[in-house]
Amino acid sequence: MLSLRRTPQSEPVPGTVPNSAGGHAFAVDDWARLDRFLVLGSEGGSYYASPRALTAGNAAAVQRCIAEDGLRAVAAIVAVSEAGRAPKQDPAIFALALAAASADLATRRAALSALPRVCRTGTHLFQFAGAVEATRGWGRSLRRAVGTWYCAAPVEALAFQAVKYRARQGWTHRDLLRLAHPETDEPARKALFDWICRGRMAEAVPEIVHAFTKVQASDVDGAVAAALIRSHNLPWEALPTELMRSRAVNEALIERMPVGALVRQLGRLTAAGALAPFSEGTERVRAVLSDRERILRARLHPMALLLALKTYASGRGQRGQLAWEPVAATVEALNAAFYTAFAAVEPTGKRLVLALDVSGSMGCSTVAGSALTAREAAAAMALVTAATEEHWQVLGFSGGLTPLPIGPSMRLDQAVAATANLPFDATDCSLPMRWALKQEVKADAFVVYTDSETWVGPLHPVQALREYREKTGIPAKLVVVGLVSNGFSIADPDDPGMLDVVGFDTAAPAVIADFIRS
Structure with a gap:
């Protein structure tokens, strides 16, 4: 007999759909999925869905948003990009290209008008x-x-772009200028333009181009190059x-x-001897990483800092043979800068259960195409x-539940590493509430960090x-922090006490606090 109060997760309840793991969850709407895609991308796929499948699903959701309200979709793309809310620009650029190929003239115009706001560098x-060439031709408006x-x-900024990003993605500035x-x-x-397209050096060319040609000469030594840099x-x-x-x-x-x-260059700079204990270079790095305004102005995403911390503290690059002896002061500066990169959050004063999904799917999924697993990202977000x-x-949960002795007194990379040693198991996202009741x-409030691929329990x-609310009399809230850009959530969209947010969105901690406080 069907029960609407206690239903196994392998069976549906009203409003749920099958997820990729064989369980059932609530489907997020296309606009929520657009936000997830813009922040998290789909390069890493998930344990249950390939990157190709996730990208196809997300592209379809983005196109539905564009078809429904193209101006709103373009505004969402610009908002995520300009605020530095996403670890990478790739999803926003891809979505903007889809909008630029829309059948709706107003949408196309809005997308092309937004080009310099989203594509701020030559690489972008x-x-x-x-991306746009794959979806439309090179018409007059493009x-x-x-x-x-x-x-x-x-012009000086453009010249900087010309010497910094000379060729990427199979394109050069010469290609685009000729188009x-x-x-x-x-x-x-x-x-x-003449130098870029024809290699001719006129007197009017910005000075940085002259410096670039000098530093490229074969007889330039380190001292001369350093002077040109300065x-x-x-x-x-x-x-x-x-x-x-x-x-x-x-x-x-x-x-x-x-x-x-x-x-990004800290490891190489240390290996080259420019960063060392008590050196002037190390003090400069500490000053930069403690400058909140500079970090926010640079749109430096917390995930970039977390990945840098994880790599730098390991003393070895993820690729190649580069190795270094980490400088303790630099490690600590990266740790502090991670928290700085998030928007300021006012404490709620509430009692919070922070529940990390540490199941097998979370250990195999990656965030925004990086080397960071969803499991590691969950630990960082919780901290x-x-x-x-x-x-x-x-708490850490999968098929069972374990209180985790981690918190902000631990260094971030150590707390993240601690989750990697937990046993993998099936996913049961009901465990935090059941544990609290027992x-x-x-x-x-319960804040659950998960990919929503729950299927046992x-x-x-x-x-x-x-059930927790009924038996305790506490109107507890549920916040689901989604860490994979799939189409699922364990939060019921019709329950005002439940909220789904995008993990590793720089605005997420403040949104969570505002919701819990309200």
Whole structure:
């Protein structure tokens, strides 16, 4: 006989659909899935769905949003991109290309008008060119939009892009300029276009181009290159490979390197001797990573810092043979910067159960195509909330449940590593609520970090929450932090006490706190 109060997760309850694991969960709507895709992407797939299948599903959801309300979809893409809410720009660029190929004229115009707001670097523009070429032809409006990208940017900034991002994704600036044919009366911009397309060096070409040609000469040594870096702000991508081993060059780069590039290069800079205990370079890195305004202005995503911390503390690159001795001060600076990169969160003062799904699917899924598993991301996200709250308990669950002795007093990479040693098992997302009821734990909210691929257990998570509410008299809330861009959630969209948010969205901790507090 069907029970609506205690239904095994292998069977449906009203409003649920089959998930990829053989259980049942609630389907998130297309707009929620658009947000998930823009933040999390689908490159890593999930344990139950391949990257190709997830990408196809997400692309279909994005296209439905564009068809339903193209202007709203473009606004969502721009909002995620400009606020730096996503670890990577790739999903936003892909979605913008789909909008630029819409059958609706207003949507196409909005997408192409948003091009410089989403594609802020040469690499972004090259990615967009590849994506949009696969969905539409190079018509007049597309050529005009690309031409505007080259004509609207300040010429010095454009020259910087030209020497920094010379070729990516099978595209060059020469390719795009020849397609777009932008026209300009500015002597410096005209000379820059001529240098890019024909290699001709006119006097009016911006100074950074002259510096670039000098540093590319075969007889330039580290001291000369370091002087050119300091005088013309040359990026490391503009330097020949052999100069990157020079300590003088690396010390000069540290002084001017953008914060995102600096974080990615910490291992190499340490191996080159530019970062060492008590060195001037290390002090500069500490100053940069403690500068909240600079981190937020650079749109440096917390996941970039977490990945940098994980890699740097290990003393070895993920690829190749590069190795280094980590500098303790740099490790601690990365740890602190991770929390800084999230939006400021006001504590709720509530009693929170932070429940981490540590099942097999979470250990095999990756976040935004990175080396970070969904299981590790869950630990990091939970620590952000724990760092701002006074009353919390962290749990790990799969087929069973284990209280976890982790919290913000631990270094982030150590807490993340601790979850990797937990046993893999099947997924039962009802366990946190059932545990709290059995242990007579008084909780105001359960925050569950999961991929929602739950499939075992005697009752659905929503039924477990409602049973907890009934038996304790506490109107407990449920927040589901989704860490894979699939179409499922254990949160009932019709229950005002349940909320689904996107994991590793920089706005997520503040959204969670506001919901719990309300």
